[in-house]
Amino acid sequence: MNAPEKLPALDAQQLASFVDEAWAERIVPCLTEYIAVPAKSPMFDPEWEAHGLIDKVVRDAAAWVESRKVPGLTLEVVRQPGRTPVIFFEVPATKAGSTQTVLMYGHLDKQPEFSGWRSDLGPWTPKLEGDKLYGRGGADDGYAVYAAVSAIEALKAQNLPHPRIVGLIESCEESGSFDLPIYLDALRPRLGDVSLVVCLDSGAGNYDQLWLTTSLRGNITGTLKVEILTEGIHSGDASGLVPSSFRIMRQVLDRLEDAKTGQLLPAVFHCEIPAERVAQAQATADILGDEVWKRYPWACGADGAFALPTTKDSVQALLNRTWRPTLSITGVDGMPALANAGNVLRPYTAFKLSLRLPPLVEGHEAAVQLKALLEDNAPYNAKVTFHPDGRMNNWGATGWNAPSLAPWLEQAMDRASRDYFGAPLGYIGQGGTIPLMNLLQQGFPSAQMMVCGVLGPKSNAHGPNEFLHLPYARRLTAAVAQVVAAHP
Structure with missing residues (x-):
């Protein structure tokens, strides 16, 4: 019998050096150009196709990947009529006998500008300041395609065998x-x-270790509108007789949320939290401590010194932001700017709602229930409508709860965390939503999931002053390469 093939050993230091060079010489310059393009997602730019900005960032990323001339890599920009494009690339296996595939995921579309950027920063004006690259989309998560391909290159540089790898980079996330x-x-x-x-579109509890995302919340977004008049009326004439649309809005929202605590009232929006996730939240709370809630930019004082969050129990804080439903008001219409606010009883009030759902609550069904809850039996017989975002019969996004980890993957990620960060692997649920994960879990129920990302403390995706923490991104890229190399 022939002796088993001896595989080359991975040199972690050499791999880290390769990745550092890739980021400094090739990735940061491309990300700087990417940040400058306002490639807003279709929800925020309905004329995206005519504007051509999503097509530009997809074209640029595809051209960069092809320019790297990775041995065996083939790439296609796939387009369906009227749909945002995706990048699909493929690298054949070099590991003997390997028949399985590693799928790498990221996206290139962006959130809108938002207000409150520092005077010397802006969403489309990239700025490198120390270890941070500021601007919209670099961390969430335009870096993903560049990091994924550089991780593959790092393996090739050491002639390390790997399984078949495919990349799926979308522009509608x-x-x-x-x-x-x-x-x-x-x-x-x-x-x-x-x-x-x-999946490279997630977050990190700190910048000191590799973090594995264990769950993601679902989400329902949509516009709730309360109409009471067909036109504005002098408030001296009508107030006291015509009810305020804002007051009606408050009453409607009181059906959904306890205004004092923020707890959502209907049981349909809740689920039981698995014991494993509670235990992981306890372990993460032991690592992060009060930073779980202190890390936010509280208006009442620097570093949360005088903050009063919903809870200062770090375990409950982690569970609140990952496994419990929460309502946010993210936009408003029907209200003039303060400088233009005359003495007029406004005809309507409209709010943009964002309802985060626990990972195990089905998104579309919850959206149907929410619509009925908000619209039925309107106070004062007002016209109350809720229009969920998304396409008919596909409202809301369902969250995701990670499958149990295979021993090889848990060991490989922990080893990579220790090699490149000097600390063990951390586990954390995320309050955001990545619709792809639930879709992939359904399509590939036996697949293992390495969901991670660079959105650590104060990186502020979707908000002002978003930044990419470059040292963390470099180490994460090296960690991903090492885990892929460990694929059995």
Whole structure:
């Protein structure tokens, strides 16, 4: 019998050096150009196709990947009529006998500008300041395609065998990935036997270790509108007789939320928290301590010294932001700016709602329930409408709860965390939503999931002063390469 093939040993120091050079010489310059392009997601730019900005960042990223001339890599920009494009690339296996596929995921579309940027910063004006690259989309998560391909290059540089790798980079994620199922169906025969998904669109509890995302919340977004008049009326004439649309709005929202505590009242929006996730929250709370809640930019004092969050119990704080439903008001219409606010009883008030759902609550069904709750039996017989975002019969995004980790993957991630960060692997749930994960879990139920990202403390995705923490991004890239190399 022939002796088993001896595989070359991975040199972690050499791999880290390769990745550092890739980021300094090739990735940061491209990300700087990417940040300057306002490639807003279709929900925020309905004329995205005419504007051509999403197409530009997709074209630029595809051209960069092809310019690297990775041995065996083939790439296609896949387009369906009227749909946002996706990048699909493939690298054949070099590991003997490997028949399974690693899928790497990221996205290139962006959130809108938002206000409150520092005077010397802006969403489309990239700025490198120390270890941080400021601007919209670099961390969430334009870096992903560049990091993924550089991780593959790092393996090739050491002639390390790897399984087949495919990349799927979409441009609709910030709108709920409503185009993605179409592409997943079309590409399914080319995806192969996906045994590991590496998703680079998540967050980190700190910048000191590799963090694995264990769950993601779902989300319902939509516009709630209360109409009481057909036009504005002098408030001296009508107030006291015509009820305020804002007061009606408050009453409608009181059906959904306890205004004192923020707890959502209907049981349909809650689920039982698995014991494993509670235990992981306890372990994470032991690592992060009060930083769980102190890290936010509280208006009442620097570093949260005088903050009064919903709870200062770090375990409950982690569970609140990952496993409990929460309502946010993210936009408003029907209200003039303060400088133009005359003595007029406004005809309507409209709020943009963002309802985060626990990972195990089905998104569309929850959206149907929410619509009925808000619209039925309106106070004062006002006209109350709730229009969920998304396409009919596909409202809301369902969250995701990670499958149990295979021993090889848990060991490989912990080893990579120790090699490149000097600390063990951390586990954390995320309060955001990545619709792809639930879709992939359904399509590949036996696949393992490595969901991670660079959105650590104060990185502020979607808000002002968003930044990419470059040292963390470099180490994460090296960690991903090492985990892929460890794929059995």
